[in-house]
Amino acid sequence: MGKTILTAKHITKLFPGMKALDDVDFDLQEGEVHILVGENGAGKSTLSKCILGAYQAEEGEIIYQGEPVKFSGTKDALARGIAAVYQENSLVPYLNAAQNIFLNREYRTAAGLLDSKRMEKEAKDLLVSLNCDYINIKKPVKMLSTAEQQMVEIAKALSFKPKIIVFDEPTSSLSDREVESLFEQIHRMKAEGIGIIYVSHRMQEFPLIGDRITVLRDGRKIRTVGINDCTNEELVNMMVGRDVSQVYVRSENPYKEEALRVDNLYDRSGRVQGVSMVVHKGEIVGLAGLVGAGRTETAETIFGIRPMASGEIYVYGKKVQPKNPKQAAKIGIGLVSEDRKTQGLALRQSIAENIEAVSWEKDFPGFFVSGRKVEERALKYKDNLRIMTTSVRKACQYLSGGNQQKVVLGKWLNYDPDILIFDEPTRGIDVGAKMEIYALMDKLATEGKAIIMISSELPEIIGMTDCMYVMHEGRISGKLDRSEYSQERIGQLMMIGQEGE
Amino acid sequence: MNAKGLFQRIRESKVYYSLIGLIALLIISSVAAPNFLSLNNFITIFRQASILLILSAGLTAVLVTGNMDLSVGATAGLIGCIVAQLIKTGMNVAVATLIGLMIGALVGVCNGLLAGILPGFVATYATNWVMTGLGIVVMHGQVIYDLPPSFTQLGVGYIGPIPNLVIFATIVVVIIYILMSMTTFGRHLYQYGANPLAARYAAVSVRTVMLSAYILCGICAGFAGMLMTARLNAADAAMGSAYGMQTVAAAVVGGTSLAGGEGGILGTVIGALILTIIVNVMNLLGIPSYAQGLVVGAVIIGMVLFDINSRIRREKKLDA
Numbered sequence: 011m012g013k014t015i016l017t018a019k020h021i022t023k024l025f026p027g028m029k030a031l032d033d034v035d036f037d038l039q040e041g042e043v044h045i046l047v048g049e050n051g052a053g054k055s056t057l058s059k060c061i062l063g064a065y066q067a068e069e070g071e072i073i074y075q076g077e078p079v080k081f082s083g084t085k086d087a088l089a090r091g092i093a094a095v096y097q098e099n100s101l102v103p104y105l106n107a108a109q110n111i112f113l114n115r116e117y118r119t120a121a122g123l124l125d126s127k128r129m130e131k132e133a134k135d136l137l138v139s140l141n142c143d144y145i146n147i148k149k150p151v152k153m154l155s156t157a158e159q160q161m162v163e164i165a166k167a168l169s170f171k172p173k174i175i176v177f178d179e180p181t182s183s184l185s186d187r188e189v190e191s192l193f194e195q196i197h198r199m200k201a202e203g204i205g206i207i208y209v210s211h212r213m214q215e216f217p218l219i220g221d222r223i224t225v226l227r228d229g230r231k232i233r234t235v236g237i238n239d240c241t242n243e244e245l246v247n248m249m250v251g252r253d254v255s256q257v258y259v260r261s262e263n264p265y266k267e268e269a270l271r272v273d274n275l276y277d278r279s280g281r282v283q284g285v286s287m288v289v290h291k292g293e294i295v296g297l298a299g300l301v302g303a304g305r306t307e308t309a310e311t312i313f314g315i316r317p318m319a320s321g322e323i324y325v326y327g328k329k330v331q332p333k334n335p336k337q338a339a340k341i342g343i344g345l346v347s348e349d350r351k352t353q354g355l356a357l358r359q360s361i362a363e364n365i366e367a368v369s370w371e372k373d374f375p376g377f378f379v380s381g382r383k384v385e386e387r388a389l390k391y392k393d394n395l396r397i398m399t400t401s402v403r404k405a406c407q408y409l410s411g412g413n414q415q416k417v418v419l420g421k422w423l424n425y426d427p428d429i430l431i432f433d434e435p436t437r438g439i440d441v442g443a444k445m446e447i448y449a450l451m452d453k454l455a456t457e458g459k460a461i462i463m464i465s466s467e468l469p470e471i472i473g474m475t476d477c478m479y480v481m482h483e484g485r486i487s488g489k490l491d492r493s494e495y496s497q498e499r500i501g502q503l504m505m506i507g508q509e510g511e
Numbered sequence: 512m513n514a515k516g517l518f519q520r521i522r523e524s525k526v527y528y529s530l531i532g533l534i535a536l537l538i539i540s541s542v543a544a545p546n547f548l549s550l551n552n553f554i555t556i557f558r559q560a561s562i563l564l565i566l567s568a569g570l571t572a573v574l575v576t577g578n579m580d581l582s583v584g585a586t587a588g589l590i591g592c593i594v595a596q597l598i599k600t601g602m603n604v605a606v607a608t609l610i611g612l613m614i615g616a617l618v619g620v621c622n623g624l625l626a627g628i629l630p631g632f633v634a635t636y637a638t639n640w641v642m643t644g645l646g647i648v649v650m651h652g653q654v655i656y657d658l659p660p661s662f663t664q665l666g667v668g669y670i671g672p673i674p675n676l677v678i679f680a681t682i683v684v685v686i687i688y689i690l691m692s693m694t695t696f697g698r699h700l701y702q703y704g705a706n707p708l709a710a711r712y713a714a715v716s717v718r719t720v721m722l723s724a725y726i727l728c729g730i731c732a733g734f735a736g737m738l739m740t741a742r743l744n745a746a747d748a749a750m751g752s753a754y755g756m757q758t759v760a761a762a763v764v765g766g767t768s769l770a771g772g773e774g775g776i777l778g779t780v781i782g783a784l785i786l787t788i789i790v791n792v793m794n795l796l797g798i799p800s801y802a803q804g805l806v807v808g809a810v811i812i813g814m815v816l817f818d819i820n821s822r823i824r825r826e827k828k829l830d831a
Binding site for chain 2: 315334335336338339345347352354355356357358359363366367368370371374377378379421425
């Protein structure tokens with residue numbers, strides 16, 4: 011390991027009414043991957059933003075390459091070699107990959123016009139070096155998948171030839187193959203002496219790339235440990251500050267009745283090709299697969315948001331054909347969608363309004379709305395789901411990811427459908443909130459809901475489900491009962507669509 | 512509720528900043544023009560604001576869904592002309608009025624369907640021209656006057672000291688206020704405007720919501736058009752055109768966001784009053800009409816800037 015490239019000493023960052031960071035020390039060495047973990051609100055992003063120059067700390071100092079520095083902003087930091095790859099990408103949707111990478115520093119020809127050829131060539135080279143030459147650099151990035159956009163974002167950061175890169179949840183929208191090539195790149199960057207700050211919730215990734223881990227909680231540094239000096243369980247305990255021996259809970263299922271049957275379902279775009287599955291009352295059924303395998307599309311077809319081409323859906327034995335989400339909800343099917351910010355919530359509306367979002371007509375059949383009842387209901391879900399907020403009148407945009415997800419859940423709990431589809435219910439939220447959501451799902455199943463759980467995180471789908479359908483390229487490649495679960499079998503079904511010999 | 516509680520509620524309400532603007536305008540006006548503060552002048556202001564109020568009340572429902580209707584002025588003009596023609600043929604006033612409202616609803620359906628496939632701004636800019644053109648066709652390029660008193664009374668009559676127009680405007684505003692803030696229909700308007708995609712995932716029938724907003728707006732435009740004709744005791748194809756952008760201005764000055772999901776009818780009432788008072792006081796002061804446009808434009812810019820900045824500051828406070 012090389013010499014220290016960055017040291018942050020006694021960093022204190024104040025936000026009105028709270029200390030976001032309280033006397034935090036941090037250091038990064040050349041060629042090191044230093045992982046920052048902690049629950050949402052623990053201060054990970056605030057610390058990385060102080061390093062990136064997006065925030066200026068009230069107290070403490072940052073020493074970069076041996077000298078104390080004060081960056082005036084992210085541009086300043088970037089010019090000195092500190093780049094960032096954010097979870098939510100900052101690309102301009104209508105520009106292509108090359109235009110995005112060279113945004114604001116375009117090459118020009120002798121005549122002063124844009125030198126597209128040169129930019130496209132260099133962009134191509136960058137993407138090839140990231141093993142992403144399949145990305146079409148001439149397409150507007152909004153036509154690329156989330157994962158592809160993420161890789162463009164990384165290519166953009168690398169094009170600045172940085173000495174430090176901050177990754178903020180880079181893998182949350184990537185498929186396994188893309189995660190693998192990202193990690194390859196991270197290893198290559200390490201070998202070149204680039205220091206990497208890596209913010210993530212995904213503990214299974216830590217041993218693959220990390221060197222040291224710093225745990226933050228409530229704005230304070232708890233400890234910095236070497237990657238091999240600490241078990242996952244100890245890490246979680248440090249993060250949440252209490253003992254968490256049991257992450258997943260799954261109770262016995264007392265019911266037998268068939269709640270949902272899907273027969274040979276096709277959607278019109280060809281993303282869902284002949285999916286058949288059965289979900290019983292009180293059961294949590296997993297739908298596993300790679301990103302793009304057609305899991306979300308299957309859920310959306312059942313929910314009526316995506317037009318169905320053929321196939322049959324039965325709810326408690328009765329044949330149904332939801333043509334839109336309204337009909338699906340009436341039948342008793344709810345979908346907790348994948349993207350809470352664009353699909354799940356109206357961020358500018360209040361918590362109370364979002365909790366009513368599906369249920370206005372159901373809760374107020376007399377056409378007139380009672381503001382008092384809306385607020386009472388919201389308070390009930392605030393307590394039951396432990397949504398951390400000062401008021402249910404607050405707009406959802408001010409909540410942390412975990413609390414936003416709880417509002418989305420509250421929205422469907424309030425409507426109370428018999429069948430609930432959870433699409434990536436714990437993406438991007440912290441361990442504490444995850445555990446609460448697991449416990450809630452278990453409780454709902456025990457109360458007699460039929461649940462489908464879509465997840466890209468194998469440990470959670472293995473831990474939470476009674477049986478599992480694995481999808482591969484739009485088809486069900488296999489069904490496994492809980493007793494048959496193993497990472498290898500599921501992995502094979504996901505990756506190659508069949509079990510090996 | 513004690514005075515402090517009431518003040519607190521006003522402070523937290525969404526129309527707080529527009530209200531400050533209105534009060535400031537009232538103070539400035541009464542200092543600048545000594546004859547401003549009189550009951551008669553206030554009745555005049557309300558009467559002058561009535562038609563603008565009815566039009567912009569309907570428009571607010573559309574704006575809240577994040578859509579736009581640029582055709583309200585032209586629609587009002589067209590329906591005013593049609594109703595005048597119908598009455599001239601000897602049709603019963605009540606029947607003609609009803610037909611006028613139904614045509615308004617029909618225009619709303621057309622606008623709503625078009626706005627489903629085109630940006631609402633473009634779609635209604637086009638229908639705006641269509642309505643203006645139809646108006647000229649209906650009038651054969653002429654002006655009609657001398658309508659029966661049973662009809663004109665709607666626009667020029669009084670009940671006690673209060674002009675009929677003011678009573679009609681009040682009724683429309685109250686109905687739309689109730690619809691928008693106390694019913695499931697209103698909640699769906701805001702929900703759709705705040706995030707159309709999330710509304711769809713929340714099992715809201717988004718097409719119905721959008722269509723009903725446009726229908727409501729069309730009916731208001733129809734009603735306003737008839738009152739316009741009754742007030743003038745004449746119909747002219749061009750009479751609505753002046754209202755086109757003024758209605759948008761009234762809603763926006765009142766704090767309704769063109770992005771949808773925010774604003775409401777109370778703000779629009781304040782906005783319409785502000786726009787009317789400015790013109791009223793300039794007339795009292797004898798400011799020539801060619802200079803008035805300049806002031807109106809400056810006030811619109813100032814009010815909206817003030818509103819946006821104050822909101823941002825308040826949101827920052829909430830964020831912390």
